[in-house]
Amino acid sequence: xxxxxxxxxxxxxxxxxxxxxxxxxxxxxxxxxxxxxxxxxxxxxxxxxxxxxxxxxxxxxxxxxxxxxxxxxxxxxxxxxxxxxxxxxxxxxxxxxxxxxxxxxxxxxxxxxxxxxxxxxxxxxxxxxxxxxxxxxxxxxxxxxxxxxxxxxxxxxxxxxxxxxxxxxxxxxxxxxxxxxxxxxxxxxxxxxxxxxxxxxxxxxxxxxxxxxxxxxxxxxxxxxxxxxxxxxxxxxxxxxxxxxxxxxxxxxxxxxxxxxxxxxxxxxxxxxxxxxxxxxxxxxxxxxxxxxxxxxxxxxxxxxxxxxxxxxxxxxxxxxxxxxxxxxx
Numbered sequence: 001x002x003x004x005x006x007x008x009x010x011x012x013x014x015x016x017x018x019x020x021x022x023x024x025x026x027x028x029x030x031x032x033x034x035x036x037x038x039x040x041x042x043x044x045x046x047x048x049x050x051x052x053x054x055x056x057x058x059x060x061x062x063x064x065x066x067x068x069x070x071x072x073x074x075x076x077x078x079x080x081x082x083x084x085x086x087x088x089x090x091x092x093x094x095x096x097x098x099x100x101x102x103x104x105x106x107x108x109x110x111x112x113x114x115x116x117x118x119x120x121x122x123x124x125x126x127x128x129x130x131x132x133x134x135x136x137x138x139x140x141x142x143x144x145x146x147x148x149x150x151x152x153x154x155x156x157x158x159x160x161x162x163x164x165x166x167x168x169x170x171x172x173x174x175x176x177x178x179x180x181x182x183x184x185x186x187x188x189x190x191x192x193x194x195x196x197x198x199x200x201x202x203x204x205x206x207x208x209x210x211x212x213x214x215x216x217x218x219x220x221x222x223x224x225x226x227x228x229x230x231x232x233x234x235x236x237x238x239x240x241x242x243x244x245x246x247x248x249x250x251x252x253x254x255x256x257x258x259x260x261x262x263x264x265x266x267x268x269x270x271x272x273x274x275x276x277x278x279x280x281x282x283x284x285x286x287x288x289x290x291x292x293x294x295x296x297x298x299x300x301x302x303x304x305x306x307x308x309x310x311x312x313x314x315x316x317x318x319x320x321x322x323x324x325x326x327x328x329x330x
Contacts, residue, residue: 014147020063020078023056028067031087064151070127074155077148082124091282095330096125096222097132099248099276099315102326103219104133106319112161114215116140116208116245118169118232119224123152126162137161137220140211144168144177144199163211170201170228171235177201204236218243227255230263240270244318247272252311253303264296272316274323276330279309284330287323 030052033045060078067074067083070093076082085092100115107113113136117125120141129137138161143149149166156162168177178198204221212218218239223229229249233240240247247267253260264275268291275292277285277299288295302309317323 014062014064014077016065016075017059017063019059020056021065023052023059024065024067024078027052027056028083028087031084035087069124071131072127072155074122074124074127075151076122077151080122082122089281093124093128094282095276095278095284095313095315096248097128098329099246099326100129100132100137100220101329102315102322103246104136105325106322107219112215113137113219114140114212114217115220115222116142116204116211116218116239117222118142118204119226120152120164121148121224123155123162123164125222126156126159130159135161138215139163140165140208142167142169142207165207167202167207168199169204169207169225169232169235171203171231172201173203173206173235175201202235204232205238208236208239212239212243218245221245221247223247223249227252227257230256230258230266233263234266237270240272244271246322247314247316249314249316250311251277251299251314253300254310260300261293261296265291265293267316271318274317274320276315276323276326278313278315280311280313281308282313284327285309285312287327289320289323 027049030045030049034042034049036042037045056078063078064075065078067076069082069086103113115125115129115137117139120126120143123141126139126141129139139156141152141156141162141164143152143164143166146166149164153164156164170177177200208218221233221236221239223232225232229251233247233249239245251260251264256263267275273291274287274289276287279285286295286299299312303311315323315326317326
């Protein structure tokens with residue numbers, strides 16, 4: 001497994017803490033009780049959580065904790081949103097697992113499938129797919145932020161099928177980039193115009209090709225890059241043309257740095273005519289085949305007018321049979 005360098009400003013700057021873990025566990029238990037217990041226990045849990053939450057934030061500052069998600073204990077920053085999201089919405093990320101199952105159904109049971117995960121974060125995609133399909137995938141996890149890439153490495157160091165690479169992915173190969181903290185859960189990658197450069201961009205084609213060739217193919221590309229998903233996919237155009245992997249990405253129009261429909265048009269031009277749309281809560285919303293600009297425009301209106309659906313997760317594929325296999329699982 002490829003190691004990620006850990007510098008004094010990386011993983012070493014954030015270490016586990018006993019009080020951080022205790023307060024994190026307490027808040028998570030109270031959160032579950034406040035959402036899953038009958039009255040008046042849920043009310044008591046909500047009140048208690050108001051007391052514990054500030055302590056958890058204080059003790060968790062610059063600390064890591066462990067939490068079991070998708071059947072695996074993952075180390076993460078104490079403020080990571082995933083455990084809390086799963087309490088409120090247990091179906092979160094279910095569409096990704098269903099997509100992987102639909103892909104596997106199209107291959108022989110003994111075949112090893114290759115997946116590239118851009119914006120891998122702490123490695124939760126690996127946990128999702130391993131829970132749904134143990135041992136079926138080999139993974140290239142790409143994460144730009146050094147500390148988070150180190151956590152991804154640590155979380156899957158026992159899995160020889162996981163390769164972690166720290167890299168910024170985009171169309172402008174060699175361009176300097178920096179991370180911009182814009183208040184969301186993940187920092188945003190920008191082409192450097194000022195400030196201190198954090199690295200240089202790599203095209204997905206050149207970055208992932210050695211891994212893909214070593215695995216004799218590519219079944220899945222998953223992208224979650226806070227509004228830069230289409231830029232990442234365009235940087236992997238040769239991979240898309242050669243291997244036609246199923247794509248799973250976040251279509252978040254308000255975060256996109258381009259016309260929200262241009263990326264869908266680009267994918268359609270490469271033969272990705274079949275798309276399945278899921279809400280941000282993990283529910284099946286609709287499916288489309290062919291050039292469906294009127295439908296896409298309607299979905300764009302949904303994200304701008306329906307506050308509960310700010311974005312869609314999209315599975316896009318070349319083969320209709322894979323789309324049908326996915327829909328049958330929804």
